[in-house]
Amino acid sequence: MKIPLITEIQRFSLQDGPGIRTTIFLKGCPLRCPWCHNPETQDTRREMFYYENRCVGCGRCVAVCSTGASTLVDTGGKSPTLVVNRDKCDRCLRCAAVCLTEARGISGQAMTVDEILREALSDKPFYKNSGGGVTLSGGDPLMYPEFVLELARRLHDEGVHLAMETSCFPKHWETMEPLVEHTDLFIVDLKCLNAKRHEEVVGWPLQPILRNLNNLFERNATVRIHIPVIPGFNDSEEDFRDYAEFLAGYADRLNGVDILNYHSYGEGEYAALGRMETYKFAGVAENPAEVVLPLVKALKDKGIPGITVGGLVGITCNR
Ligand code: SF4
Ligand code: SF4
Incomplete structure (x- = not known):
């Protein structure tokens, strides 16, 4: 079993799913989004x-x-x-x-399933009163499917609501499938729908992501979509139209869509990690808030439910 390092356990989070949540950040991600705001979660090592x-x-x-x-x-x-x-x-x-x-x-801190469980369960009264629970984030938790499955089973045995933030990247659906039964909410980061650009910029093929997403819907999993709106990457009219048309096919099954406007909060972390050369968005201005309005309209016109707009890319996504 591949064991993750944990970069942070964030308590009283209100942004990573319903209610008050404890968010556990696992270290390691196979994607390399150049705007990533949590660079410390990319590398699997300390x-x-x-x-x-x-x-x-x-x-x-x-x-x-x-x-x-x-x-x-x-x-x-x-x-x-x-x-x-x-x-x-x-x-x-x-x-x-x-x-x-x-x-x-x-x-990066090594923690066992038991240790994480102990931390998470100490917040259980808050979950109960707020409709919250635990969110696994990263990085991408699916880098560690067996570890995450064990954790998910144990949390479910304790009656804790579990959300999973992921880019749905696994090349084999079998990696994700066992988790469907034990995950109450999948929060899927959809970075763009242009396959060529996705692979060129993010460094990972789009096809397995779309297949996994479709399979989640086919198995009646509860799914929210995160759309990070990134200057010059996925913020054109054509991109917004692509999102609206694609998600319209799932409108009756989607839990909602969170639109996350780009911010540059991660720049200091790149410098502190000695990796400024990998931060391709250094000096890129943040999008004005209204840049996402055409996307909101395009989604609403297609009957997409539960749209929210925020500005915290990298805090709640797999950057
Ligand atoms: S700077 Fe020196 S002491 Fe610090 S982690 Fe590196 S080798 Fe170890
Ligand atoms: S020299 Fe700077 S980094 Fe090193 S121990 Fe002192 S304050 Fe910390």
């Missing part, structure tokens, strides 16, 4: 954050770094400057353990 603006140059991390990845360099200022060379870093993360200013951080 990673080290370094927030330069919090560093006071104390040198505590240098003392524990055995690879020479952290060094203090005299740059002629009042105090030496810390230089982090990630090519030398072996991800031991000893630096994060000794840093007092939180200039260093760790992304």
Whole structure:
């Protein structure tokens, strides 16, 4: 069984499904959306954050770094400057353990199903009173189908509502099928409906995603769609028309559609992970709110139910 690392357990979330939810972020995603706002969830391995603006140059991390990845360099200022060379870093993360200013951080914590369950069940009274539950997010939880299935079964045994945020990427439907019985809500991120552009930009074929989505509907799963509206990628009139026409075929079975306008909240995380070169949206202006209105109208004209508009791409999607 492939075991995920967990990047965060977010309590009292109101954005990842109905009611008050505990959202568990699993680390690892096979897609590479260039606008991704949660870059720490892309790589399956543990990673080290370094927030330069919090560093006071104390040198505590240098003392524990055995690879020479952290060094203090005299740059002629009042105090030496810390230089982090990630090519030398072996991800031991000893630096994060000794840093007092939180200039260093760790992304990725190993947790068993039992440990996650214990955390999630401690919030059970909130689920009961609000109609909430647990949401598995990422990254993409379907990177770890056996682990997630075990967790889903155990949560269902406890009577907890389970939502799953996914891009529906698996190339084999059999990977997803067992989860249908134990998942109350699939929140599917649909990045665009142009197969060529999808594969070129996101790095993953669209065909298995559409097949899996169709299979979810065929099996009467409850499905909400997330549409991240991304400048220059899927925000043309033609894209909006494609979404409306495609989703019209499922209008009577859809739980709803959440439109998520692009934001650039993730930029600081790319810098802290030393991966600015992979953030292709650096400096791209956020879409004005009204840019999504033609999409709302196109969906409404086709009778699509439950449309909401938000602005939090990357907080609730597989970026
Ligand atoms: S321990 Fe933290 S504050 Fe001190 S030099 Fe290292 S990163 Fe900077
Ligand atoms: S995580 Fe990297 S920078 Fe930090 S102590 Fe280990 S090798 Fe050095």
